[in-house]
Amino acid sequence: MRYQPVMGLEIHCELLTDSKVFCSCQNEFGGSENTRVCPRCSGMPGTLPLLNKGAVKLAAKAGFATNCTVHNYSAFDRKNYFYPDLPKAYQITQFESPICTDGYIDVVGGKRIRINRIHIEEDAGKLVHDDYEGISLADYNRCGVPLIEIVTEPDFRTVEEVQDFVVQIAQRMQYSGVCDARMEQGSLRVDVNISLMPYGSDEFGTRAEIKNLNSVKSIGRAIEYEIQRQSEILDNGGEVVQETRRYNENHDDTKALRSKEEAHDYRYFPEPDIPPVLFTDEEIEEIRKEMPELPHKRFERYTEEYKIPAEDAKLIIAQKAFSDFYDEAVSAVPEYKMISNLMLGEVSHQLNETGMSIDEVRFSPADVAKTAEMAAKGVISKGSAKDMIVIMFEKGGAPEDIAKENGFIMDNDTSGLDDIIDGVLAAQADVVEKYKNGNEKLFGFIMGQVIKAAGKGANPALIKEALTAKLK
Numbered sequence: 001m002r003y004q005p006v007m008g009l010e011i012h013c014e015l016l017t018d019s020k021v022f023c024s025c026q027n028e029f030g031g032s033e034n035t036r037v038c039p040r041c042s043g044m045p046g047t048l049p050l051l052n053k054g055a056v057k058l059a060a061k062a063g064f065a066t067n068c069t070v071h072n073y074s075a076f077d078r079k080n081y082f083y084p085d086l087p088k089a090y091q092i093t094q095f096e097s098p099i100c101t102d103g104y105i106d107v108v109g110g111k112r113i114r115i116n117r118i119h120i121e122e123d124a125g126k127l128v129h130d131d132y133e134g135i136s137l138a139d140y141n142r143c144g145v146p147l148i149e150i151v152t153e154p155d156f157r158t159v160e161e162v163q164d165f166v167v168q169i170a171q172r173m174q175y176s177g178v179c180d181a182r183m184e185q186g187s188l189r190v191d192v193n194i195s196l197m198p199y200g201s202d203e204f205g206t207r208a209e210i211k212n213l214n215s216v217k218s219i220g221r222a223i224e225y226e227i228q229r230q231s232e233i234l235d236n237g238g239e240v241v242q243e244t245r246r247y248n249e250n251h252d253d254t255k256a257l258r259s260k261e262e263a264h265d266y267r268y269f270p271e272p273d274i275p276p277v278l279f280t281d282e283e284i285e286e287i288r289k290e291m292p293e294l295p296h297k298r299f300e301r302y303t304e305e306y307k308i309p310a311e312d313a314k315l316i317i318a319q320k321a322f323s324d325f326y327d328e329a330v331s332a333v334p335e336y337k338m339i340s341n342l343m344l345g346e347v348s349h350q351l352n353e354t355g356m357s358i359d360e361v362r363f364s365p366a367d368v369a370k371t372a373e374m375a376a377k378g379v380i381s382k383g384s385a386k387d388m389i390v391i392m393f394e395k396g397g398a399p400e401d402i403a404k405e406n407g408f409i410m411d412n413d414t415s416g417l418d419d420i421i422d423g424v425l426a427a428q429a430d431v432v433e434k435y436k437n438g439n440e441k442l443f444g445f446i447m448g449q450v451i452k453a454a455g456k457g458a459n460p461a462l463i464k465e466a467l468t469a470k471l472k
């Protein structure tokens with residue numbers, strides 16, 4: 001390809017407050033249409049907004065989670081436009097003086113992506129289109145839901161950088177309690193600005209904006225499509241038009257929504273009904289102190305201190321609750337790798353099978369830790385450890401009891417083992433012959449026969465040792 005893609009992002013995150021940003025309506029996803037509205041958020045004339053302090057605090061936390069400066073002074077502005085999902089005909093946002101600026105996140109390949117700003121604003125409602133009746137209906141439940149918008153510089157050059165950034169933002173917002181980052185429910189939505197320039201050039205081309213992408217996969221596909229589309233235009237000597245486009249998952253393409261000629265003049269002006277937000281340095285410091293350990297710091301701890309492979313560490317930190325569970329387990333028993341293996345293996349498998357989340361399971365982090373400890377000490381085999389997890393999923397119970405009741409406690413007494421092995425070797429004389437003639441793969445089969453003969457609770461490690469000695 002002859003062109004270098006250049007991308008920037010605008011990410012909207014719905015804040016995890018109890019109530020909306022300028023009224024006391026419940027802030028929760030769902031609900032019957034127009035049941036979570038009041039005169040304020042439905043834009044009745046004469047009503048006044050009252051700023052939600054919790055929303056401001058979460059916006060500051062988003063700033064700390066992304067290395068931004070959190071400002072002592074920020075203020076609100078009105079962005080004027082008419083659309084049926086916005087009953088006031090203006091959106092309250094922060095234009096001139098956003099709460100956070102000048103942050104960054106390092107993405108794959110060690111590249112630093114600069115964050116221009118994070119500002120607070122209110123969400124709009126939703127239009128529900130009924131194609132059958134040929135009508136559109138307005139649902140105002142989402143009006144006034146608190147949002148932050150994270151705006152990056154156009155620093156992205158590859159799809160991988162964009163996707164890694166979005167995953168990191170989602171995780172950091174989740175860890176900080178700012179946003180649940182459920183992209184499929186629209187609580188985190190991504191707009192991608194994309195333009196192409198010839199390799200070697202440093203002059204950006206004309207950009208198109210793809211709105212409201214709601215999965216990491218869609219982001220990748222929409223960018224790939226847009227690179228293709230713009231390349232073809234440029235190859236044919238045409239000009240890319242500055243416009244807003246929508247990605248359609250079913251068709252896997254992007255379609256123009258509106259061009260620059262139709263772009264709004266938002267006529268921003270300071271919001272007269274909300275005083276500026278003022279923080280003292282001490283207040284900012286108080287909020288900073290509440291920040292939890294962020295996912296990239298956990299990743300470092302897992303890989304550097306605990307020596308967990310990077311791929312595994314990535315999987316553990318992906319969900320905060322899962323990572324918290326792991327942390328609690330290893331703080332009880334420092335069997336880092338064994339606990340990681342159990343959690344990414346049988347625990348994850350069972351969670352996927354049952355559709356449960358880690359908060360809902362019948363066992364505690366201490367139970368997983370105990371199981372790992374028993375396996376590490378050779379009290380039970382690693383295979384039995386997995387079986388124990390399955391049983392704890394189904395019925396719960398103390399690991400020691402489960403191990404006893406199910407005969408998982410290994411017999412580490414090797415006195416009877418010689419006779420058992422001799423018996424198997426005699427019974428499988430022809431297999432043993434082949435093994436001795438060089439077919440080494442048969443070791444596993446012979447080993448299996450001995451374990452079977454030795455019965456439940458036999459210690460595979462000891463059997464392997466004894467069998468290897470015998471077969472020499």
Ligand SMILES: [Zn+2]
Binds near residue numbers: 036037038040041
């Ligand atoms: Zn309301």
